[in-house]
Amino acid sequence: MKYFAKKLAGLVATLLAVSFLVFAAFAVIPGDPATAMLGTEATPARVEELRARLGLNDPLIVRYARWAADFVRGDFGTSYRYNMTVKSMIWDKIPITLTLAGMSFVLIVLISVPVGILCAWHAQSRLDRTVMVVNQIIMAVPAFFSGILITLVFGLVFHFFTPGDYVSYHTSWSGFLGYLFFPAVAIALPKAAMAAKLLRTSVIAEKKLDYVRTAYSRGNRTKAVLYRHVLKNALIPVVTFLGMALADMVAGSIVIEQVFNIPGIGRILLTSISNRDYPVVQAVIVCIAFLVIFINFLVDMLYRWIDPRIALE
Amino acid sequence: MLDVKDLTIEFHDHLAPETVVFDFCLHMEPGEIVGLVGESGSGKSMTALAIAGLLARHDMEKRGEILFEGKDLLSCDRQQLRALQGSRIAMIFQEPMTSLNPVCRVGWQVEEALRIHCPQMTKQERRQRAMQALADADLKDTQRVYDSYPHQLSGGMRQRVMIAAAMVCEPKLLIADEPTTALDVTIQAQIVELLKRINQEKKTAILFISHDLSLVRQLCRRVIVMQGGYIVESGTVDDVFYRPKKAYTQKLVGAIPECVRQGTKGNTGKLVLSVENVHMGFVQKRRSLFEKKRRIEAVRDVSLSVREGEAVGLVGESGCGKSTLSKVILGLEKPEQGKVVHYSEHPQMVFQDPYGSLNPAYKIGRILEEPLRIQGGFPAAERRRQAQEMLVRVGLDEKIADRYPYQLSGGQRQRVCIGAALMLKPKLLIADEAVSALDVTIQAQILELLRRLKEEMGLAILFISHDMRVVYQMSDRVVIMKDGQFVESGDTDTVYFAPQHPYTEQLLLAAGIRT
Incomplete structure (x- = not known):
């Protein structure tokens, strides 16, 4: 208190x-x-x-x-x-920008947590190495560029959404969320890649600590050690990063709103x-x-x- | 109950396979306490982890048999092993802080083995059992401990929590890997007593792993001595400690600092240091805006003098103020009251951790030359010559000047630290737990070196340590410190053989010097 x-x-x-x-x-x-x-x-x-x-x-x-x-x-x-x-x-x-940031945030968590844990638990395996290389590439692509790519591929080639045809939430919530999905992906990708890498490093570091050995010595399953012991500790640095990322997304919405023609703040x-x-x-x-x-x-x-x-x- | 036959552990992560344990054999009856002794790198912890089924790395090969209650643990799969871990075999570790999960409550961690092995128990029953286990481990105020996080407890309490968590399912075998190494001597003695009691009341067999021979002597009936992965000698404690057959065991036992009356030598050398009525306190940092500031009196009205060629031992447990006092003496902190007078230049200090105290990016030669460089006035060739001279003096090869710290062993590094401290030919050397991190045989060598330097250079040494035996070996006079005050001081023999203060007596008992 x-x-x-x-x-x-x-x-x-x-x-x-x-x-x-x-x-x-x-x-x-x-x-x-x-x-x-x-x-x-x-x-x-x-x-x-x-x-x-x-x-x-x-x-x-x-x-x-x-x-x-x-x-x-x-x-x-x-x-x-x-x-x-x-x-x-x-x-x-304000709700438009907040929804965009919120959606990106959910996407970041949904992508980075499973990827980070998977890679950490199979560290140095072929899977881990492949994912980390892809990760590195995604991290290097700025959101506005992936935004343009996404508009091209999903908007103009596959017609999953109509670029520029923004739907207001006053008209239809589902249409609004549908339109915001792809911009949210563009914002989320590089940050999710960073968060995944951070979580991977963090889990690998935690895995070596003494309390993990103690957890095994009590007869825990590997999964129980991971989810009940390691994860909460490993998330500590990731939460810091996610907080900064969320703040950054609210403040940095200017560029992506321009690319996708979204009338946010x-x-x-x-x-x-x-x-x-x-x-x-x-x-x-x-x-x-x-x-x-x-x-x-x-x-x-x-x-x-x-x-x-x-x-x- | 436990029968280990020809256990061999091999690593395959390098080009050539490396064997860390060779043909280890151990037979344990129910309710027995066996000590496993060895210096670092002897393979004792590897053996313990293997018996607990916690060595499951893919780059490692284990051969032989570990029969526990008739079942070979080496051929069991993970699921069978898990059924035993925590319920039949439990383990406690050296560092109770890092061995407990920092973000989970103590109660949750103590109950964990119950949740895994007794799923039929209700929450209420589990809680009751956990409380009982905490109480059995001599923890008071179990309700508060149950709801605490590990960082809210003291070191001794944390180790008791570890023991409670290990004992909650009443295992048949408890493997204790250096369980007291990180604790203060008086706490150490209490934990050893606790283990003894658990063994008597619950009939739990204990495999006690330690580098501390005097603790093993207090606790165990049988002992196994390991070196470089081999069993060197095994037998009853009396046989191994008092009639050792093998050279290594003799050396090991010989390295236990014995306390035999040495006779007092009066010292009339010149005064090197005098500390007069020093008083020192801190205002503890407030934890919140509304908390009252608290003052901690770290050093209270302390006086001390050290003469040329004299070693003064300063004994105390963690938090007694000995580090603060050494900082005041070195001038790193200004005393609030009283004064510190140095009668010589350049007092120097040697620290506990020889790994952390040397800059890993510098060659040894450069580290030794550094004090001369800072003082100035020494040409490069002269600095180099003096550094090499110092290396020889502290018992190292001149060629070591061109090596980096990571290429040296712990003992060699501590010699370098001592050498670096002596480069400016100080009259006073402050050794703060200087041998605490070293193996006993290395410890004995460093003590020998310090004694020789004391004689040769007329060096005054203020020897700070928590280890009563080591201090006895080193010092002409001793000061016992508790809660910022000197509770007893005097001639080493007088203090050790006719202690006046109950605390001194307690320390001597804990160290096994008095019985």
């Missing part, structure tokens, strides 16, 4: 720090939003009037406090570009940056940061559950 409270306090502190840094960064970036909003109609007097209306003349800390208070209440500001609330722009995009981030639409960019970055930090928090909790020694450190 103390561990939980400590981690929760850390979570809140990190959120505050990150949001302030993001806010401050946008305040010092050259380029005045008021000038940008007015475009060709910008006269010094009108710019000044708009700046006053937007509150841009106040000190940084005051603006931050105002913005943060609004943010907590769910008011993310108004887009400079589209004249609509930021919330309405990004709110229904990554897409919106990209367009807002080129439009200099700072309120949107700010809100998206802070949302992503929140998600990443929250995932890390969950991983810490999971870690504590797997490894009881953590509490002492």
Whole structure:
């Protein structure tokens, strides 16, 4: 419980720090939003009037406090570009990106855990060596490239899905999930390869430890030794990696959303940056940061559950 | 009950097959305790693992017979072996921390053999049996231990848990592979007592494997001595220890440091080190935001002096503050109160682990030259000459200068460590458990070397160890340390033969010096 409270306090502190840094960064970036909003109609007097209306003349800390208070209440500001609330722009995009990351995560676990265990248990066999070579190749191919390959093979040749024909979850959940499956595979493959390799190494290292010998000396079956003793220990480094991978997938959704034409928060981030639409960019970055930090928090909790020694450190 | 005939174990993982155990024979009756003694590499652990059915590597060949209750274990398949493991034959190991699964609760691990071998038992019954086994292993507060994780227990408690887990199905044979090596002497004595009691009450036969001859002498009636995979000698403890026939056994028994009155020599040499009323404590790191900071008094008001050509032994168990004190003496930590005065330059230290203390990437010559290089003012040829001289002095060949640490044996490495410490001709050498990791025969050689250097160079040695016998051999004066304080100090003979403090007495009993 103390561990939980400590981690929760850390979570809140990190959120505050990150949001302030993001806010401050946008305040010092050259380029005045008021000038940008007015475009060709910008006269010094009108710019000044708009700046006053937007509150841009106040000190940084005051603006931050105002913005943060609004943010907590769910008011993310108004887009400079589209004249609509930021919330309405990004709110229904978040589930898309999260679903994509979630699906990739499930795929990573489903692929890497069996492959890692199988290879470790038959280490240095022909099977293990073959899988590890293939693994190495998969690891080296970045997600956007495998995304293009998957679009070509499964989309254009086999017609398992129609590239570019995104189905919204408002229309059909099954169609939505079906469309996201292949992008999720593209994201999952290199990470699953890494996780499998990590798990393999970890299981091989654990297999040599004394407690495994003890487990055998009590008359355990090989499988019982593997699943009841080795696996939980071997998963400890893998969980760390998976946590980082999940956070990375949320933050790194930009590229794959572009390749598969998925209107998630990554897409919106990209367009807002080129439009200099700072309120949107700010809100998206802070949302992503929140998600990443929250995932890390969950991983810490999971870690504590797997490894009881953590509490002492 | 157990009859091992001509057991031979061969490895095939190199080009030429390597035999690690030759024609091993052993006969054990129910309820008997047999000791298996040998130095590292003698094949004793391999033999034990083979009997427990835990040597199942494909690159290895086992010949001969291991008859357990009439069944040949070598021709059994895995399933038949498994039926015996944990129920009829159980095993405990050297390192109780790593031998227990760190992420599983103690209770779960103790119950494991029951879950495997007595599937008809209910959860409640299993729990009851596990609690009983923990209590039988002299653990108090069994409820708490049952719910703990291994890292929450002390070393001695962990080994008791291991014993409880091994005994939960009441096996006929318990194989104990160096079960006390990683423990403090007083704990060691308690574990040996526990094994003795288990043997008497449950009639469990025990195969006790150890490199520690004095422990074997306390526990066993019969003993087998192994060297290089062969049985050198076997017989009753009295025969083997007091009337050894073979040269190797004589050497081994001779290497047990004996405590025979040596007579006191007054020392009037120059003072090399004086420690005056040193007090040292730490604030323990808080485990959580809300916990109160706790202070640990590691060293309390300790005074000590060491003179030229004198060896002072410092004895204590783990956590008694002896490492902190040695750090203070070397100046690695500043004492809070009191002072440390050195009357000579460059006090040096030799550590326990000769494997970890030498940089594996440097040649021996470079390691020896390093202190001179740091001091400066020695041309390369001179450094080289001095390094070679030192090698000869510590009993090694000059050619070793061009080798790497991994090419040397443990004893040779410890000689190199001592040599490196002596390069700057210090007047004071601090040896922190310097022989604890070595085999007894090597131990005796290193002790001999230290004694010779002490005479030749007028070296003062502060000899820190947990081993009462070794300290006796080495020291002119002894200090006994417990919980940060010196509980007794004086002349070696006086302390060993007329101890004043009960703790000293306890240590002497545990070491088998007093009976």
